[in-house]
């Protein structure tokens with residue numbers, strides 16, 4: 001009864017009072033009694049309540065979340081980190097999920113059940129309306145940057161950040177020239193199929209099926225993208241999908257001479273980077289952060305540290321999230337010098353790269 005009342009009241013309070021005021025009011029009335037009465041509002045932590053669960057495909061559900069007052073306004077394409085003590089051991093499991101949709105007061109995550117996925121299995125089994133989850137504020141650099149011509153390339157559950165940005169264009173007055181390529185296995189497994197098909201009339205969406213009957217097979221293989229999009233080299237590409245798919249597309253783009261500086265990639269798995277002794281250059285590496293006009297030196301004591309760790313050890317802070325090359329929060333551009341690790345064009349991820357030259361200039 002009390003929970004039902006709160007479930008009705010929370011959306012109303014957030015809508016009417018707004019998150020900023022609610023934060024002010026709650027922090028000034030925080031005490032043991034209020035915290036016990038309503039731990040969703042009287043808390044210093046960012047939390048979200050599940051307000052709706054939708055089945056998208058046989059193995060994919062969308063969870064519509066109402067975040068509390070500590071949540072910052074997200075950008076389409078960003079993600080949140082969800083933390084749950086799944087085994088009740090006091091060691092919570094954390095996973096990042098893209099916000100597949102951003103509504104006025106709520107956000108959605110769309111989760112494909114992975115047979116080996118601890119969090120996705122838990123969410124599919126136990127996630128229900130009224131449940132309160134620990135989340136982070138939105139993070140990530142996979143966001144629209146006012147480019148005029150865009151091509152989204154996604155596969156499987158990698159559609160979520162692309163769809164989030166694509167969907168947000170609907171409400172935009174000046175829309176960019178957008179093309180949307182999505183690779184799915186079959187029509188029944190296609191996430192947001194209905195929504196995408198509704199926009200197919202304007203020819204901006206191509207869905208390609210990898211396991212469909214030959215006569216019904218539609219659209220293009222990733223290896224035929226240039227036939228589908230002859231102006232592909234003029235388009236800024238947003239790429240997200242399973243690692244093999246992404247690697248195929250990346251090597252294809254490389255082969256056709258696409259400028260990888262115009263590419264945004266979202267990662268699901270930690271990036272692999274190999275460390276290299278900084279001693280092998282000059283004994284130390286001089287790093288200049290151009291935008292902040294900060295210089296620091298990595299020496300032997302910082303050997304084997306990532307760029308992010310070495311910067312921190314020298315009192316320099318990078319904005320960061322996952323620290324494992326997944327979230328894209330730390331992404332920056334390498335102006336000159338060399339690094340080991342994941343690099344796409346000039347883009348590097350300091351949390352997953354190591355210095356590989358004696359001088360580095362980073363944006």
Ligand code: FES
Pocket residue numbers: 319320321322323324325326327328329330331349350351352
């Ligand atoms: S990619 Fe997440 S902090 Fe670097």
